[in-house]
Amino acid sequence: MTRSILAVMPESKRYDIIIAGAGLSGLSLAWHLVRENYKGQILLIDNSFAPNNHKTWCFWGKKDHPFANIAHRIWKKSHFSALDFSSELSLKEHLYFCVKESDYKETILKTLQKASNVDFLEESILDFSSNSSKAALITKDSNTYLAEFIFQSIFMPSHYDPNARKYPLIQHFLGIEIKTDEKVFDKKTFTLMDVDSDFNDGFAFMYVLPIKKNRALVEYTIFSANPLKKKQYKKKIRNYLEEKYGLTKENYSIKRKEYGEIPMDDRPHTPLYSSRIINLGTVGGFTKPSTGYTFSRVHKYSKKCAQALVKGVIPPIPTASSYRFRYYDLLLLRVLATNVPDSRKIFRSLFKNSPIDRIFKFLSEETNFLEDLMVLASCYYPPFLRALTVHPPLITQFDKKHLAPSKHKELKEDYFEDFEQIPNSIAEDSLQDSEEGSDDIIQQARLNETVS
Numbered sequence: 001m002t003r004s005i006l007a008v009m010p011e012s013k014r015y016d017i018i019i020a021g022a023g024l025s026g027l028s029l030a031w032h033l034v035r036e037n038y039k040g041q042i043l044l045i046d047n048s049f050a051p052n053n054h055k056t057w058c059f060w061g062k063k064d065h066p067f068a069n070i071a072h073r074i075w076k077k078s079h080f081s082a083l084d085f086s087s088e089l090s091l092k093e094h095l096y097f098c099v100k101e102s103d104y105k106e107t108i109l110k111t112l113q114k115a116s117n118v119d120f121l122e123e124s125i126l127d128f129s130s131n132s133s134k135a136a137l138i139t140k141d142s143n144t145y146l147a148e149f150i151f152q153s154i155f156m157p158s159h160y161d162p163n164a165r166k167y168p169l170i171q172h173f174l175g176i177e178i179k180t181d182e183k184v185f186d187k188k189t190f191t192l193m194d195v196d197s198d199f200n201d202g203f204a205f206m207y208v209l210p211i212k213k214n215r216a217l218v219e220y221t222i223f224s225a226n227p228l229k230k231k232q233y234k235k236k237i238r239n240y241l242e243e244k245y246g247l248t249k250e251n252y253s254i255k256r257k258e259y260g261e262i263p264m265d266d267r268p269h270t271p272l273y274s275s276r277i278i279n280l281g282t283v284g285g286f287t288k289p290s291t292g293y294t295f296s297r298v299h300k301y302s303k304k305c306a307q308a309l310v311k312g313v314i315p316p317i318p319t320a321s322s323y324r325f326r327y328y329d330l331l332l333l334r335v336l337a338t339n340v341p342d343s344r345k346i347f348r349s350l351f352k353n354s355p356i357d358r359i360f361k362f363l364s365e366e367t368n369f370l371e372d373l374m375v376l377a378s379c380y381y382p383p384f385l386r387a388l389t390v391h392p393p394l395i396t397q398f399d400k401k402h403l404a405p406s407k408h409k410e411l412k413e414d415y416f417e418d419f420e421q422i423p424n425s426i427a428e429d430s431l432q433d434s435e436e437g438s439d440d441i442i443q444q445a446r447l448n449e450t451v452s
């Protein structure tokens with residue numbers, strides 16, 4: 001049976017803002033809007049608001065960071081090691097924070113639930129569309145919602161072409177959180193990188209976050225084109241725990257695992273999905289290509305965006321990093337993709353010769369040009385000189401088309417008719433879901449009050 005979705009059109013609910021996806025970036029925007037006292041009606045949609053612990057988010061910041069109070073752990077000292085260099089690095093201007101995904105979500109959702117202008121909806125989104133005056137989304141349950149603007153962190157923009165990347169790298173990692181019988185970890189010092197000199201199919205390192213003396217997240221991370229088999233990461237971690245801490249499998253239990261593949265994309269993603277639909281988070285290109293760090297960049301934009309919306313102005317279009325930082329990233333990506341031994345030498349020299357606070361400031365793209373030169377001059381430079389000849393400074397072009405919305409279906413009155421052709425299985429599933437599924441809507445009553 002195929003159901004006409006046109007039938008639900010008159011029931012479309014209208015909001016000022018829809019935030020599609022309540023992960024890192026969607027929650028960040030909602031949180032900043034509430035903090036800035038935004039008065040418009042907001043709808044937050046995700047296919048699940050259930051707390052989970054698939055990720056921990058780490059980032060550096062100042063001690064008054066707004067998420068300092070929910071940090072699972074905060075460090076002031078870091079360990080770095082590569083080739084013949086191994087050192088403890090003290091952070092003077094920054095702290096390194098680790099926030100659990102579940103704590104982040106719970107804290108923000110609690111704040112949002114107290115706001116009278118935020119509705120929550122637990123449904124799976126099927127598609128978006130927009131025209132010059134409104135944006136719309138349709139869910140798998142065939143419900144439609146309209147808004148002035150939609151912010152989405154779910155779908156890659158349609159014209160994003162992975163093959164257009166100059167260097168097809170990903171940061172892939174598997175981590176295990178272990179509890180040990182003995183107190184073996186120094187909980188005051190996290191290991192930012194313990195570079196693996198034996199692995200040549202990518203630049204690889206161990207990342208260790210000690211939560212307690214007998215508990216730590218130990219992660220094997222690689223920058224390369226393709227992920228490994230899970231058992232390969234696990235074997236690396238097992239060997240590392242044995243060599244570094246004298247731990248065999250019998251000495252610890254695994255409490256949690258996390259796996260990730262983060263794009264290291266030299267091509268910025270498009271900030272607009274279509275007119276009035278703005279991309280957030282990883283699909284919006286907020287992930288720094290050379291590091292994978294996303295958290296702080298997402299919050300920086302959300303704050304700026306919320307402040308604009310409170311003033312009643314059009315939300316700012318997320319901008320790409322400035323030319324010079326994109327260029328530095330590109331040079332490093334080239335070295336990482338083409339020469340693993342040189343990559344090790346670059347990281348070794350960087351952490352040996354530059355203070356970690358300056359490195360963090362540089363990675364946050366907050367350094368001035370003189371500071372950039374100081375960081376770059378501290379690195380082993382021959383591979384960069386070779387990269388300069390392939391990508392000459394100032395001449396190297398970055399795709400500017402990314403500022404235009406992707407060519408996506410325009411919202412017109414009969415737009416939702418297109419969805420009459422949803423395959424039977426989905427239509428039947430969603431019909432069944434909507435018959436059984438009133439529980440899916442967390443605040444159905446409030447939602448119903450909203451007039452289209």
Ligand SMILES: Cc1cc2nc3c(=O)[nH]c(=O)nc-3n(C[C@H](O)[C@H](O)[C@H](O)COP(=O)(O)OP(=O)(O)OC[C@H]3O[C@@H](n4cnc5c(N)ncnc54)[C@H](O)[C@@H]3O)c2cc1C
Nearest residue numbers: 021022023024025047057058124125260281282293294295
């Ligand atoms: C394991 C892991 C660890 C990471 N650690 C760090 C870190 O330490 N520091 C850092 O800065 N970055 C880190 N990152 C990178 C980045 O911060 C995260 O990937 C981050 O979650 C990206 O945020 P986002 O909002 O783009 O996507 P997400 O947080 O994934 O949010 C997307 C949301 O959309 C929802 N959704 C998806 N499809 C649908 C649909 N069809 N309908 C309705 N809802 C849908 C999902 O349920 C989800 O809640 C990590 C990434 C991974 C994978």
